[in-house]
Amino acid sequence: MKIIPTRSIVIGVAACLGGALLSCSDNKGPYDHLSLKTFDTLSINECRISQDEVRHELLCLCRADNDTTPTDSKTRHFYRNGGELLWVDRMGVDPRVDTLLSHLGNVGNFGFTAKSFYVQLIADDLKRVRTLDFDDSKNSISKVLARMEYRLTKAYLRYVAGQRYGYVSPYMAFNSLDLIDTTATRRYLGYRRLYDAKTLRPDSAFYAEAFNRVRNHGIGQFLAESKPRSEEYAELEKMLAATTDEKRRRLIICNMERARWYNPELPKSEDGRSVVVNIPAFHLYAFCADSTVSMRIGCGTRHTKTPLLSSMIERVDYNPEWNIPMSIIRNDVARHAGDQEWFDHRNYYIAELKTGKRIPAANVTHKMLLSGDYRVVQAGGEGNSLGRIIFRFPNDFAVYLHDTSSRAFFARSYRGVSHGCVRVERPFDLGRFMVGKKATEWEADTTRVARSKKVLPRVPIYIIYKTLFKTPQGKWETYPDVYGYDEIIYRRIKPFML
Numbered sequence: 001m002k003i004i005p006t007r008s009i010v011i012g013v014a015a016c017l018g019g020a021l022l023s024c025s026d027n028k029g030p031y032d033h034l035s036l037k038t039f040d041t042l043s044i045n046e047c048r049i050s051q052d053e054v055r056h057e058l059l060c061l062c063r064a065d066n067d068t069t070p071t072d073s074k075t076r077h078f079y080r081n082g083g084e085l086l087w088v089d090r091m092g093v094d095p096r097v098d099t100l101l102s103h104l105g106n107v108g109n110f111g112f113t114a115k116s117f118y119v120q121l122i123a124d125d126l127k128r129v130r131t132l133d134f135d136d137s138k139n140s141i142s143k144v145l146a147r148m149e150y151r152l153t154k155a156y157l158r159y160v161a162g163q164r165y166g167y168v169s170p171y172m173a174f175n176s177l178d179l180i181d182t183t184a185t186r187r188y189l190g191y192r193r194l195y196d197a198k199t200l201r202p203d204s205a206f207y208a209e210a211f212n213r214v215r216n217h218g219i220g221q222f223l224a225e226s227k228p229r230s231e232e233y234a235e236l237e238k239m240l241a242a243t244t245d246e247k248r249r250r251l252i253i254c255n256m257e258r259a260r261w262y263n264p265e266l267p268k269s270e271d272g273r274s275v276v277v278n279i280p281a282f283h284l285y286a287f288c289a290d291s292t293v294s295m296r297i298g299c300g301t302r303h304t305k306t307p308l309l310s311s312m313i314e315r316v317d318y319n320p321e322w323n324i325p326m327s328i329i330r331n332d333v334a335r336h337a338g339d340q341e342w343f344d345h346r347n348y349y350i351a352e353l354k355t356g357k358r359i360p361a362a363n364v365t366h367k368m369l370l371s372g373d374y375r376v377v378q379a380g381g382e383g384n385s386l387g388r389i390i391f392r393f394p395n396d397f398a399v400y401l402h403d404t405s406s407r408a409f410f411a412r413s414y415r416g417v418s419h420g421c422v423r424v425e426r427p428f429d430l431g432r433f434m435v436g437k438k439a440t441e442w443e444a445d446t447t448r449v450a451r452s453k454k455v456l457p458r459v460p461i462y463i464i465y466k467t468l469f470k471t472p473q474g475k476w477e478t479y480p481d482v483y484g485y486d487e488i489i490y491r492r493i494k495p496f497m498l
Contacts, residue, residue: 050142054085057146070169071157074207078153086214087152088145092129096219097122100156103223107159111240111253112496117158118151125151156219158496160210161202163226166260168492170195170308174485178305180327196309196396197462199261232470233259239476251478254486255468257493267312267460271436275313275401275461277422278469279306280479282415284401284424285472286433286459292472293433298404298415298423305483306420306463311393313401313459316431319380320390324348325398328419329369333376337366347379389427391434393461401461403427416482422463434459 062076087097104117114120125148128134134141158167173195180189213222236259240252268274273288279299286293300306304327324333336342343349343361350359353373368374378384387403397420404423409415417423424430434457467479467486481487 051085053142054088054146054149057142058150061147061150065154067154069158069167070202071161072154074157075150075154078211079150083211085149086211088149093126093148094217096214096217097126097152099220100152100159100223101126104155104159107496109237109241110256111249113498116496116498117155119155122148122151122155156214157207157210160222160226161206162496163228163260164206165200165202166257167496168257168489169201170197170199170261171201173488173492174308177488178303192305192307193396194305194307196307197261197464198263198266198310200263228260228262230259230262235470235476236468250490251468251486253493253497254489255466257489258466263310266310266462269459273434273436273457273459275430275434275459277306277401277461277463278479279308279463279465280467280482281469281477282413284422284430286430287472288433288436293429294472295425295429296410296415297425298409298417300418300420301416302483304419306418306422307395307397307399308463308465309395309397309399310460310462311395313391313393313434313457313461315392316434316457317390317392319388320384320386320402321380322378322384322386323398324376324378325419326372329376334366334369337364337369338362347381347383349377349379351375351377386421387423387427389431391424391427391430391461399463401427401430414482 058079062080065072065076087093101119101123104119105114107114107117125144128139128144129148133139134144175193175195176191177194178192180192210222213219233256236252236256240249240256243249243252271288273286276285276287277283277297277299278285282297282299284295284297333348338361340360340362348361350361350364350369351357351374352359353375359374364374369376378386380386383405385405386400387405390400390402392400399420399422401422401424407425409417410425436457465483465485467481468476469479470476
């Protein structure tokens, strides 16, 4: 056989012919007339490839690729920066490719198409490699191996990153939606952060591990480990398989995507207590080992959305004061600057931020209120917008669970009423749940709400958004997409369904 030039590789004869040559023995067979001289023709140009040619073709593919997902960008970055061939070697290809294709062939189980993972295109080129079906044009061996290498890596990263962390980044999807209101200042103030749930996303360590698994022939386990393992995801997958209704499938697919977003280090309590607020349901569930408390809630409007987050409830305050957010000051309060009667009627007072010194409303100007040097506060007590009790937890949005002085809205089906906080229907029942064994002491405290009282229940809270939600009774309920988040998820995930 002819010698292949330096920096060149050749498709392995033995691998391509599937063991056609017999071992040296006296046994006769259909190929006993073959000798090494027979394969001299395999060194013709169609069956020879240089690494330089493959590199050139890979760079051409990178330049032509306009897909914008993070994993697609990672594929381009890998090959543009000299990443080695992961799937192709001097023997052609090996069973790693078949392992990957077997997993990619199942993407229909979660509503995607095999086409979006290049399954048929990869299979076609794999067949060309294994049958030496090359030519001098678009199916030259250099082009075939380069595009198979590129598509395999691209499909592989799409699959493992998407299944482990979600195909849509909730941070990117939701944190560039709503402009911070600029009505009063007439200047750009950025976007509201609407998603702060500490969700894991693929990082450099993940991609390094993904590449290493290919190099070390360990992708089978890695692919299997990538599938979400929650009971919720498994049930949604079964529900998807059981329906052909397009609207229903869309609902399930969006909530399957949410089920991929997770963080194993979410806050947990010692006794298993937790509070879950599901925005589309306008409902709160407080879970413990042997019981569940549920109640209606009011939350942010579509223009003043309640952010999605996870935290730990640390204290309960009676008769809280309300520090009025700057957005409300800009849009409503500032225009009443100097009107002492207006502030007194609402039990508002103004204090200097640095010193805490109270300033008569009659002496405060519109410019002062918008400067950020003063705070406007509603004193605690009867008529306070926060009601008689508030549950506080660390977050960057000044959002809490609290009572309300206006309770009529709880009778409505749509309860988007606040500037972001969550108003609870039965706050004292929630308080009893959170203090657990100290409920008797709590009962005594609730009769003395005229004074402020702080306790430390330390209960995790999760403010979530699920339009398909399994209730504590084990029934899956569907809720309206009140913030339009399903539409956003579906639009971003739709390319995987084409």
